Amino acid sequence: MGRLISLECVHCGHKKGLAGGINPHFKPLNIRLWALRQLTKAENREIESIEKQYTVNWDAIGHTKSNKECPKCKKLYSFFEIYFKYGENLEFNCHCKCTDCDVACVEWTSPASECRCEACGKVGFKQTGFRWTD
Numbered sequence: 864m865g866r867l868i869s870l871e872c873v874h875c876g877h878k879k880g881l882a883g884g885i886n887p888h889f890k891p892l893n894i895r896l897w898a899l900r901q902l903t904k905a906e907n908r909e910i911e912s913i914e915k916q917y918t919v920n921w922d923a924i925g926h927t928k929s930n931k932e933c934p935k936c937k938k939l940y941s942f943f944e945i946y947f948k949y950g951e952n953l954e955f956n957c958h959c960k961c962t963d964c965d966v967a968c969v970e971w972t973s974p975a976s977e978c979r980c981e982a983c984g985k986v987g988f989k990q991t992g993f994r995w996t997d
């Protein structure tokens with residue numbers, strides 16, 4: 864069960880849907896392809912280089928979707944994240960960096976009114992909806 868929060872920028876009307884949680888029973892046919900498609904190019908390259916040296920058990924990876932904010936500019940993101948263990952004691956995690964500031968984003972805790980719109984760059988969203996999804 865997930866949730867979907869709809870936000871709207873009070874300045875330019877830009878709409879943003881933030882999904883949280885992912886159905887834990889959801890298993891795509893080819894989880895590797897499915898995951899790689901949703902990750903950034905840099906993450907794809909990182910995983911490819913891991914796979915050159917190690918065997919990744921794609922059936923055992925964890926995945927989630929979470930809402931994060933940039934601690935610097937307050938831009939909101941809905942990140943798809945995967946994590947898996949490989950080798951002796953190594954772990955892969957997505958970095959979820961802000962594309963503007965190049966810093967790692969943190970869990971979204973700020974009120975919508977303090978978050979920045981990526982379309983117009985101004986601060987101020989209002990929540991227009993909330994619903995549970997399956």
Ligand SMILES: [Zn+2]
Nearest residue numbers: 933936961964
């Ligand atoms: Zn930022």
Ligand SMILES: [Zn+2]
Nearest residue numbers: 872875980983
């Ligand atoms: Zn805006």
